[in-house]
Amino acid sequence: xxxxxxxxxxxxxxxxxxxxxxxxxxxxxxxxxxxxxxxxxxxxxxxxxxxxxxxxxxxxxxxxxxxxxxxxxxxxxxxxxxxxxxxxxxxxxxxxxxxxxxxxxxxxxxxx
Amino acid sequence: xxxxxxxxxxxxxxxxxxxxxxxxxxxxxxxxxxxxxxxxxxxxxxxxxxxxxxxxxxxxxxxxxxxxxxxxxxxxxxxxxxxxxxxxxxxxxxxxxxxxxxxxxxxxx
Numbered sequence: 206x207x208x209x210x211x212x213x214x215x216x217x218x219x220x221x222x223x224x225x226x227x228x229x230x231x232x233x234x235x236x237x238x239x240x241x242x243x244x245x246x247x248x249x250x251x252x253x254x255x256x257x258x259x260x261x262x263x264x265x266x267x268x269x270x271x272x273x274x275x276x277x278x279x280x281x282x283x284x285x286x287x288x289x290x291x292x293x294x295x296x297x298x299x300x301x302x303x304x305x306x307x308x309x310x311x312x313x314x315x316x317x
Numbered sequence: 318x319x320x321x322x323x324x325x326x327x328x329x330x331x332x333x334x335x336x337x338x339x340x341x342x343x344x345x346x347x348x349x350x351x352x353x354x355x356x357x358x359x360x361x362x363x364x365x366x367x368x369x370x371x372x373x374x375x376x377x378x379x380x381x382x383x384x385x386x387x388x389x390x391x392x393x394x395x396x397x398x399x400x401x402x403x404x405x406x407x408x409x410x411x412x413x414x415x416x417x418x419x420x421x422x423x424x425x426x
Contacts, residue, residue, distance in 0.1 A: 247419060248404070295360050302411070306351075310359065310360050311360050
């Protein structure tokens, strides 16, 4: 357990509105990740961070941005939500490369 | 990214051993093999990982082929709570980990 809290856990929003999902960790692990999970696609990496202000794109980053201004928080922003971004979003962290990943409980986002 | 191949689904009976296979024929010498599982309505959780030697922990065992092109996750005595999607992934020491679709394991009472 790496003390990950995701908020909000559930959100319904309308197309075109901005949305920010927050991932908060209590363990100060260096590496943090945002994944989305959709039926038939498994888990897909959106963005990841390897330190404060150090982020990079994953395999499905279009339409998403991230920020990490402090070690404990990793924010995922949808600037203008679309229905294709309806998904369950998982945050994860780990303290070192090759170490185990710890996941949060997920945030379910519905874009109408 | 290195790719793994797993069966889409498997079925087993309660209190019997379960062997979940994973093929990773393009594995590199320094890639670690990780296994995670995801219970319904939860985030994935770590199960086990290894490099070359077989590994055991309280949850499972990991058997790695001598050529490292395949591995098997072994649940020694399945319970209903082991019903989950199991993911085999290769950790190349890069910053990102890529998950496939995993194996959905069903446990029959």
